[in-house]
Amino acid sequence: MPFKRILIANRGEIALRIIRTCKEMGIGTIAVYSDADKDSLPVKIADHAVHIGPALSYKSYLNLDRIMAAIKEAKADAVHPGYGFLSENADFAKACEEAGITFIGPSAQCIARAGNKSSARQALMALGIPVIPGSEDILTSPDMACALAETVGFPVILKASGGGGGRGMRIAHTPEELREAFSMASGEAKAAFGNPDIYLEKYITNPRHIEIQILGDTFGHYVHLAERECSIQKRYQKLIEEAPSSFVDEDLRAALGNTAVTIARAMGYTNAGTIEFLVDKDKKFYFMEVNARVQVEHPVTEMITGIDIVRQQILIAAGQKLTLKQEDIVPKGWAMECRINASDPDDNFMPCPGRIESIVFPGGPGVRIDTHIHDGYMVGPFYDSLIGKLIVWDQDRPSAIRRMKRALDEFDIKGIQTTIPFFRKIFLNKNFQKGDIDTHFLDNL
Amino acid sequence: MGDKIYEVLSPVMGTFYRASAPDNPPLVEVGQKIKASDMLCVIESMKIFTELRSEYGGVVKDILVENEDPVMKKQALMIIEKE
Known part of the structure; x- marks a missing residue:
């Protein structure tokens, strides 16, 4: 077993997602929670839970001292930061390193390098990588x-x-x-x-947002897990992601993948990471940024590769060698994800906190739901509006679209407004069905 | 509620901030004269920040909630006496 006890320094669906893999690996789990989350599913499902303060993020999930105290109190030997909050905070990774706790992510130095986007840009320009x-x-x-x-x-x-x-x-x-x-x-x-x-x-007009998932171990071995198409965005927030991208042919995939690995190697990047690109209509691509963490949309990559990214993160952090080889990674089929947000699509996606009266979840073949919500759950105003992710897999894009449509039709949340009705419309849109999309798709509807 | 009084209501459940950024001074104080469209406060809900601007010129008569207090949708936040 790589670790005895992992503390998950996060909340909501991603905390649950990480706990699930830990359990499958036989690793103990410690959840942390603010006042707003004391009855939440991650707290119930984890082996232990530690209270870290009031609902406001900066007093709890963003409070480095409180999190470090929780790690000590729970005697965790590793910490998984999830996404958001302190996940890309180099001081957090450094504090863990100094306390002898394994931070499941890149080194503090590497997070600082990736997080300082201006110096990352300069370094990559020097390598001849195209930047905006x-x-x-x-x-x-x-x-x-x-x-x-x-x-x-x-x-x-x-x-x-x-x-x-x-x-x-x-x-x-x-x-x-x-x-x-x-x-x-x-x-x-x-x-x-x-x-x-x-x-x-x-600002580059009408580009596609395409990103490459990479894994790198501490021995300098890197692989990429192909691309994710994330062009369907509102207010620069991704709403639908898919893998692969219908716009990316084999040549572009190889070019993006190789560039992503070159960037990761140049940065001395370890663990899982995402290299984001903007790709214009002529398939010219520009490096945007490195996301030094697990991404919200990681499940679509898991669905087409069969690789549990969180498991790989834990193994790499434990100092194990990557056993995956690039030639073994052959994406299969098509995966799509809808972000279920507590926001009102009829009111410019205004946040819609409130109590969930009841939920019926979709199911059946090729359907995955990552969520922490349940009947009676109070969606508070303190955190992100993401309340769950609906992911489907099928043999090809048209089949995946059909599967997503029927899953969305089954999905019923009462009590609050969500993005579900909005997705039902998008999946009927002819241009979306053709894959004719860019980052302005939703603005131009 | 008289014609001269205007209540500023929160459009959403969230957290009330009196400043536009954590290190900035409060946007308005009680007794301050304001113009229509002046920014009065900020409501954060689910990490989205909404600036509330005055619909009328006038004077800030009262601020009904403390900085960082949780507020409900349609909760009164400030009382403005119209010019």
Whole structure:
């Protein structure tokens, strides 16, 4: 057994997802919880649970000292950070390293390298990896942002240095818009990641968001697990992901995969990670960023490769050699994921916290649901609106679409608004069915 | 509720913030004169930040909740006396 007890420094569906693999591996599990989550499913299912404070994230799930105290109290020998919260916080990884706790993810140094997106960009430009034109510097003022925007040309996009997932991102078409966007983007970045730093890039119109899942062990062995197509987004938040991408042919897959592995190797990256690219209509691709964590959408890759990514993370963190070889990784069939959010599609996806009265989950062949919600569950306003993920697998894309449609029809959540009715419409859209999508697909509906 | 009084309501269940960013000063204080469309407060719900702006010019008569307090949908947050 690689570890005796893993503490999961997260909540919700991803905490549950990690606990499930730990149980299958015979590893003890410790959940942490805020006041808002004391009755949650991860807390019930884990072997032990430790209270870490009030509902507000910065007082609990983002509170490094509280989490470190919980690790000590529970005598964990490893910690899995999940995604969001402290998952890409180099200080957290460093604190674990110093305390002799295995951090299931890249090294602190590597997280810092990946997280400092401006220096990551510079290093990769030096390697000849194509990047999006933009600033390599943290923006210190709206004036500085405006000056840089004039250099690369409007429109531009502001992004958080400390994280991904669309938080802290704002597009600006004019200097006036940029000034207004500046403080909100910085505020959102601070609230979501505890780091207000933002940077700026030229905004590429009508691109596809395509990303490559990689695994790297501590012996310098790397593989990629093919691509995920994540172009269906609203407010820079992914809503539907699929693997593979209907836009990616064998040549592009090899080019993206090799580039992703080159980037990971150059960074000395270990564990699971995702290299995100923007791909334009001529299949020219640009490196966007490295996500130094397990991704929300990792299940679609698991479904087409048969590889449990969380299990691989644990084995790599325990110092084991990757036994997977690139030639053994042959994606099979088609997987799609819908993010079930507590938000109202009829009201510009406004958050919709509230109590769930009842749920009927879909099932049957090729259907997977990763969720922590249940009848009577209170979806509070304190955390992300993601309340679950519906994932389907089938032989090919048209079959996967049909399967997703029937699973969405079975899925019934009463008590709060969710994105389910919205997905039912998208899966009927002719352009979506043809795979004719880009990151503006939803804006242009 | 008289014609001169305007209640600012929360559009969503969330957390009430008096400043637009954690290190910034409060957007408004009691007694302060404001213009229509001035930003009054921010509500965070599920990591989405919504700026609340005044529909009218006037004076902030009262702020009914504390910074970082949880608020319900349609809960009154501030009282504005219209000009």
